[in-house]
Amino acid sequence: MSDATLAFVVVGMLVASCAVGQGQVLKIAFDAADLKSLDPHFAAATMDRAVVDMVFNGLVRYKPGDVTEFEPDLAESWEVSADGLVWTFRLREGVRVHPFPGAPDGYELTSQDVVFSLAKAADAARSAYSGEYVGMKVEAADTYAVRITLERALPASLFLPKVADYAGGFIIPKRAYAALADQFATHPVGTGPFRFANYVPTQRVELVRHDQYFRGLPRLAGVEVWYMPDVTARLSALSTGEIDIIEGVREQAWVDVVKRIPNLAVDVFGPGETEVLHLNMTKDPISSLLVRQAIAYAIDRTEVITAIGADVAEPLCGAVPPYLAGGLTCDEVKAAGLLYEQNLALARALLAAAGYPTGFEISANITERASYRKPFENIQAQLARVGIALKITVVDHSSFHTLIRQDVNPLVHYEAWRPSADAFLTRFYHSASIVVSGAKPDTNFSHSKSADFLIELARYELDPARQTAMWKEAQLTLLREVASYPLYVLKFVFARSAQVNYGYPLKSTLALYPQVNELTSK
Amino acid sequence: MRRLLMAIPTLLAVYTVVFLFVRVAPGDPAVAALGDYASAEAVQALRERMGLNAPLWAQYGRTLLGYLRGDLGRSLITGAPIGDQVAAVLPHTLQLTLAGVLIGALLGIPTGILTAVRRNCLPDYIGRTLGLVGLSIPAFYLGILLILAFAMNLRWFPVMGAGAFTDPWANLRHLALPALTLGIIMTSFVSRMTRSSLLNVLREDYVRTGRAKGVGERAVVYLHALRNALIPVVSVLGVQTAVLVGDSVMTEIVFSRPGLGRLMVQAMMQRDYIALQGLIVIYGAFVVAVNLITDLSYGFVDPRVRYD
Numbered sequence: 128m129s130d131a132t133l134a135f136v137v138v139g140m141l142v143a144s145c146a147v148g149q150g151q152v153l154k155i156a157f158d159a160a161d162l163k164s165l166d167p168h169f170a171a172a173t174m175d176r177a178v179v180d181m182v183f184n185g186l187v188r189y190k191p192g193d194v195t196e197f198e199p200d201l202a203e204s205w206e207v208s209a210d211g212l213v214w215t216f217r218l219r220e221g222v223r224v225h226p227f228p229g230a231p232d233g234y235e236l237t238s239q240d241v242v243f244s245l246a247k248a249a250d251a252a253r254s255a256y257s258g259e260y261v262g263m264k265v266e267a268a269d270t271y272a273v274r275i276t277l278e279r280a281l282p283a284s285l286f287l288p289k290v291a292d293y294a295g296g297f298i299i300p301k302r303a304y305a306a307l308a309d310q311f312a313t314h315p316v317g318t319g320p321f322r323f324a325n326y327v328p329t330q331r332v333e334l335v336r337h338d339q340y341f342r343g344l345p346r347l348a349g350v351e352v353w354y355m356p357d358v359t360a361r362l363s364a365l366s367t368g369e370i371d372i373i374e375g376v377r378e379q380a381w382v383d384v385v386k387r388i389p390n391l392a393v394d395v396f397g398p399g400e401t402e403v404l405h406l407n408m409t410k411d412p413i414s415s416l417l418v419r420q421a422i423a424y425a426i427d428r429t430e431v432i433t434a435i436g437a438d439v440a441e442p443l444c445g446a447v448p449p450y451l452a453g454g455l456t457c458d459e460v461k462a463a464g465l466l467y468e469q470n471l472a473l474a475r476a477l478l479a480a481a482g483y484p485t486g487f488e489i490s491a492n493i494t495e496r497a498s499y500r501k502p503f504e505n506i507q508a509q510l511a512r513v514g515i516a517l518k519i520t521v522v523d524h525s526s527f528h529t530l531i532r533q534d535v536n537p538l539v540h541y542e543a544w545r546p547s548a549d550a551f552l553t554r555f556y557h558s559a560s561i562v563v564s565g566a567k568p569d570t571n572f573s574h575s576k577s578a579d580f581l582i583e584l585a586r587y588e589l590d591p592a593r594q595t596a597m598w599k600e601a602q603l604t605l606l607r608e609v610a611s612y613p614l615y616v617l618k619f620v621f622a623r624s625a626q627v628n629y630g631y632p633l634k635s636t637l638a639l640y641p642q643v644n645e646l647t648s649k
Numbered sequence: 650m651r652r653l654l655m656a657i658p659t660l661l662a663v664y665t666v667v668f669l670f671v672r673v674a675p676g677d678p679a680v681a682a683l684g685d686y687a688s689a690e691a692v693q694a695l696r697e698r699m700g701l702n703a704p705l706w707a708q709y710g711r712t713l714l715g716y717l718r719g720d721l722g723r724s725l726i727t728g729a730p731i732g733d734q735v736a737a738v739l740p741h742t743l744q745l746t747l748a749g750v751l752i753g754a755l756l757g758i759p760t761g762i763l764t765a766v767r768r769n770c771l772p773d774y775i776g777r778t779l780g781l782v783g784l785s786i787p788a789f790y791l792g793i794l795l796i797l798a799f800a801m802n803l804r805w806f807p808v809m810g811a812g813a814f815t816d817p818w819a820n821l822r823h824l825a826l827p828a829l830t831l832g833i834i835m836t837s838f839v840s841r842m843t844r845s846s847l848l849n850v851l852r853e854d855y856v857r858t859g860r861a862k863g864v865g866e867r868a869v870v871y872l873h874a875l876r877n878a879l880i881p882v883v884s885v886l887g888v889q890t891a892v893l894v895g896d897s898v899m900t901e902i903v904f905s906r907p908g909l910g911r912l913m914v915q916a917m918m919q920r921d922y923i924a925l926q927g928l929i930v931i932y933g934a935f936v937v938a939v940n941l942i943t944d945l946s947y948g949f950v951d952p953r954v955r956y957d
Contacts, residue, residue: 360809
């Protein structure tokens with residue numbers, strides 16, 4: 128090899144190494160037509176949570192890829208008083224806020240920003256999650272210390288999610304929010320590994336790496352979040368390499384198809400969303416316990432899961448999924464004699480005892496979304512075997528949410544994720560949450576009241592073992608009255624180019640997408 | 650001028666109908682915006698902030714006053730100015746629509762002429778069959794077929810997105826397949842209309858007279874018959890141009906392009922009343938403008954047509 132050739136190769140390698148150092152732009156496509164809000168205190172849909180996750184931080188964060196552990200984020204440490212009422216967080220020094228109009232170099236995040244952000248999270252006019260932050264006083268102890276005083280002590284399992292990188296726990300820099308005002312929902316400014324660069328309506332949001340990110344320079348130069356509601360278009364773009372990660376279809380058939388495509392990988396991960404059939408105990412004939420038991424015995428959740436797919440759906444036997452503290456396993460439910468394993472003869476006998484020997488007819492609305500509609504249609508077929516004719520009216524998703532909150536349906540199929548056992552039980556089964564008539568009408572579609580005492584008692588129980596026992600007992604109470612029939616946990620499905628490396632093992636994430644962080648590369 | 654003034658009551662009627670209809674449909678924009686995890690207080694606060702608790706007449710008047718000032722309002726969901734959103738996507742929609750119409754005219758008119766002058770011959774059978782296929786095939790399906798053939802197998806064009814206008818080559822590459830999708834469908838409309846219209850004109854007395862006087866067949870068709878036959882074709886092109894702006898939504902979705910159609914569907918699904926009203930008024934204005942241009946173009950095609 129001549130000297131000139133050698134020099135050429137060396138220069139080429141140097142240029143290539145520089146290119147690697149500069150990183151590449153990762154493109155990720157979601158099943159969405161457009162964004163809704165990139166203000167983290169309003170972001171609720173998957174595509175918005177993804178952008179928010181890359182742009183903002185919490186005081187603590189769920190360990191990337193594993194929602195069962197917390198680790199420091201903006202706070203480098205924290206401590207709690209002996210009575211459990213006062214939590215003090217020590218912030219990292221030198222955390223830089225992204226540049227924004229009026230501050231081209233950003234500024235250093237301090238306790239004032241945290242106080243502002245948590246106050247905003249508690250304000251119903253400026254946050255969708257205000258209900259989570261009542262009974263909490265937030266103040267700056269010094270420039271880098273934040274003190275949070277609770278009216279009633281909460282265990283760490285219920286308190287830390289409020290200040291973690293989820294919903295109201297994302298910290299919004301005060302000056303950036305003031306500078307952007309109404310534009311913040313489409314121009315977010317935070318402290319995360321990537322900062323906002325551009326938004327093209329109905330097409331994409333462009334993020335570039337935050338050069339001063341406190342965990343170090345992100346490996347990717349940027350991230351583009353694309354809005355592509357057609358799954359065929361997403362898969363085509365992934366196949367041609369125009370997109371690196373796509374939101375998939377949460378069905379076994381789709382997973383199997385993509386697994387066969389060379390150079391692509393499929394990620395099926397938790398925590399997933401619970402799929403539960405809520406039985407409205409105020410509507411005849413569902414108001415009869417015998418009828419609700421008959422419905423439970425008529426349904427085989429395994430049959431529904433088989434239709435959805437074993438890779439993407441796991442059995443759910445209690446109101447709280449088993450991977451959350453206080454969740455019930457199917458074995459525990461079976462041991463309590465409340466599994467309601469399918470028994471059509473018993474179901475018919477119960478119906479006859481309730482005065483419906485030939486069954487009855489009921490009507491219910493369901494959204495057009497496949498993850499709701501398909502299992503509901505499966506249940507319709509199963510109920511027909513014992514003479515229950517379920518007439519289904521398919522409506523658009525927005526109408527469905529309005530109608531079920533107006534207490535129209537005798538049966539409500541609902542898909543949800545909540546961050547704790549308390550949130551699941553309170554929002555779906557506490558009397559205050561009863562739709563229309565509750566003190567704080569929410570998503571208690573069954574009108575159950577029987578577990579109120581246990582739910583409230585468990586909320587402020589500081590001993591984790593006792594708290595878990597109370598949550599489990601509350602769920603058994605609900606199963607006894609058949610307030611709902613838990614079906615399964617539907618996991619999240621994404622597909623990616625095999626070249627994408629998340630930088631951590633992906634088991635579960637509350638960001639609801641495979642988190643892209645400073646360690647992600649392609 | 651009178652025709653321009655007529656646009657005002659037309660647009661007012663469009664706004665009034667849309668204003669009432671979107672509020673009759675079930676669904677709450679506050680719930681749609683906040684998601685199901687939001688607290689009831691937050692939903693109520695957002696409804697208040699959105700102005701949805703105000704009397705209907707106040708909502709109607711406030712929006713109308715905004716329109717008179719040239720302000721389309723802000724999206725209930727994102728809070729972004731609707732005018733900015735329209736400005737961001739409208740060039741892409743217009744580009745796609747005009748490209749589709751252009752392809753339709755350039756392919757459809759010659760095909761229509763060919764099938765008319767060679768009536769009941771092989772070119773006619775082929776042209777009519779292809780036209781029928783073009784009319785029958787849904788845009789989204791045709792788009793997927795084109796993606797499979799030209800983007801995934803041959804790798805000639807990108808699958809998704811709309812190239813920036815600052816990069817004309819990339820912009821055209823991104824435009825090619827979506828424009829072809831709309832263009833093929835448009836070609837079917839135009840060719841059938843051209844054929845039918847030309848056949849009617851070719852039966853007219855003056856055509857027979859021309860032939861009897863020894864005028865050549867080419868001159869009969871292209872100089873005498875075609876201009877008269879094009880009037881209904883121009884009408885179809887005008888109507889279809891307006892329709893395509895709204896109808897291109899499936900093409901925009903399949904090719905992941907930004908566009909007015911996608912914005913409208915999104916606003917409808919989210920019950921974003923303000924955005925939907927604004928977008929439909931814009932769309933209405935576009936339809937009025939296209940109809941006006943179509944009417945005026947009759948004068949160029951047929952000198953007998955004059956407007957005061």
